[in-house]
Amino acid sequence: MFNVLMVEDNQADVMLMELALEDFLPDLSLQVVPDGVDALAYLKRQPPYEHASRPQLMLLDGNTPRKSAVEVLAEVRQDPAFRDLPVLVFSGSTAEADAKKSIQAGATAYITKPTGLDEYTRVVQDTLGFWHARLAEAEE
Numbered sequence: 001m002f003n004v005l006m007v008e009d010n011q012a013d014v015m016l017m018e019l020a021l022e023d024f025l026p027d028l029s030l031q032v033v034p035d036g037v038d039a040l041a042y043l044k045r046q047p048p049y050e051h052a053s054r055p056q057l058m059l060l061d062g063n064t065p066r067k068s069a070v071e072v073l074a075e076v077r078q079d080p081a082f083r084d085l086p087v088l089v090f091s092g093s094t095a096e097a098d099a100k101k102s103i104q105a106g107a108t109a110y111i112t113k114p115t116g117l118d119e120y121t122r123v124v125q126d127t128l129g130f131w132h133a134r135l136a137e138a139e140e
Contacts, residue, residue: 005055007034073102
């Protein structure tokens with residue numbers, strides 16, 4: 001199973017992601033949490049996520065409520081159990097400063113969310129297809 005944790009509070013963005021991934025990777029499991037606090041609870045398997053599967057990749061909204069993306073990244077990178085977890089900041093912001101802050105905080109990559117459905121689908125499928133293949137190679 002290719003487990004992906006999506007940290008996103010906007011239901012429309014969650015629906016777009018689900019549309020983009022529909023019938024794409026049969027072994028992909030997308031889990032969604034609404035904010036940075038829940039993302040960290042999920043990773044640490046704290047209530048209500050005691051039975052959560054360890055994600056192999058995190059898609060982190062650049063503008064998360066309750067705990068910012070930069071704060072989430074800092075905590076993830078300080079935890080030896082998740083230091084190597086690929087974290088892709090998937091943001092609506094095109095500001096170079098936002099991308100720079102995310103990378104400096106430990107993001108593996110910063111991706112600006114495309115606005116059109118076709119481009120959104122292409123970017124999501126290209127990105128997750130790349131990471132799926134890379135992580136599968138690492139397991140061999």
